[in-house]
Amino acid sequence: MAARTWLITGVNSGFGREITEQLLARGDRVVGTVRDTARVQDLTDKHPDAFHAEILDVTDTPAIHTVVDHAFATHGRIDVVVSNAGYGLFGAAEELTDAQIDHIIATNLTGSIQLIRSALPHLRAQGGGRIIQISSHGGQVALPGNSLYHATKWGIEGFAESVAQEVAGFGIGVTIVEPGGARTEFRYGSAQVAELMDVYDDTPAHAFRAMLDPAGGLAPGDPARMAARIIASVETEPAPLRIVLGTQALDATLRTLRTRIENFETQCDLAASTDYPPGE
Template identity: 40%
Template sequence: MKNRTTALDDDPARTSGASGGTPVWLITGCSGGLGRALARHALERGDRVAVTARDTAGVAALVDAHGDRALALRLDVTDAASVAAAVERTEQAFGRIDILVNNAGYGYLAAVEEGEDDAVRTLYDTNVHGVVTVLKAVLPGMRERRSGRIVNVSSFGGLAAFAATGHYHATKFALEGLSESLAAEVAPLGIAVTIVEPGGLRTQWAGTSMRQSPTRLQDYEQTAGRRRAATLAVSGRQPGDPVRAAAAIATAVDSATPPLRLLLGSDALAGARARLERLRHEIDANEALTRSTDLERAS
């Protein structure tokens, strides 16, 4: 019998004719971390999952353990052809996509001035443009069925920004704005959007997955430089559990009214509340100046 990860590329008959009413997921970035934990959670509860990665060898064992309910598909969000092929194969195998999880992405360490142009563009291509590519491939089927769930994995870093991760924050802030607009557009069509904002999860985000600029400017060593070191040092010691995070996402997806935003982790919760308080204070402190720009109304 062929290995399942290669058979999907070589034998279309193996991915057609699936039936049943269990939910169908397509998850990007399943080679590790939250994406892998979420794929495993969905499969273990009996759902059907397109487990995608740039290299399917990294997800072969997970897929092989779950028979015909799992597909290993190559999907590189920066490659529109691979996205289209993965969506088509999923729909051939399972008939539809009920739940799309845009999880693929990575971090980048650099002061804003230190960021390398090509590296920053590649970061946007994955964290923002890649999400749009996947959305545009999956949404037609959801619109036709008038149902679906979309989960866009952002970060607490999509709500608040810090030194050394400005370019990463910019991609997540962009994703948050995109997701809010999308939610308003698709809600009348029976499609719900949830923005997931994890705090520190014990994954390789700050470890082997992290990229950084080789440029180090002395003027930023006490700000971006110190935070670079602190970010890398926390790898393996983050408080969040990706397995529990996956279960929380599944619970939100199952809800009749999924939340627009879902914070994950007590660190994200505390940080978000502190951010709201700082924002409220700044708005209130400048209220008179803010109102001064209005045209005077005739009495």
């Protein structure tokens, strides 16, 4: 198998870091974006010819275009683009500030959209490639206390699914990755929490506090195994549109989708009642 070149956002921690380490260990090349290169200096030192760190804040759209253009120009071909940068924001909808809402949308949703848009002309020009969008099973399942995170993940999944259909004819595959809970900094380090209001104590909106507390039990997902499955997905043709990682994630997704279908199926008469009668 020939070595590939990957462009991955947010490689300082979590899935981005784990994917990068596994790729470098097997001989692939990685252009990894971070906001502080000191966080990945060890990778630069260990893999000076295979790892290239680029400073990027994905809320800065012009900077996204610059970094993507430079990566393709420098390396000649990028085989896989991984849109990974993002974070979680917890709290009831009215507990969140306007600034918190704007920032998570700019990071998780707009940043991912602009990264993919920036890469598409290059991928078309080189005759194909693969886009991997890191989402969450929270892109299918909604829980209380996580409304804005769900808004960004449901949004990016709709975008990616549409783009997959637009670019398949150019040899570009798109895969949405929906991991469940994993033992990464996403849950036990980088997650942001709103200024909580007492009125939501002992309600479902604050149930997330138990999930974020390692004393209550660690998440079941193994980041290394999940990263390996994400990497392996690139070998599958055609590109799988979605892959769900973790039994809890798959169980929750299936329950949610089955309930959603059951609810829709009760609406057949209602839906038909709003059409023009046949022949009119």
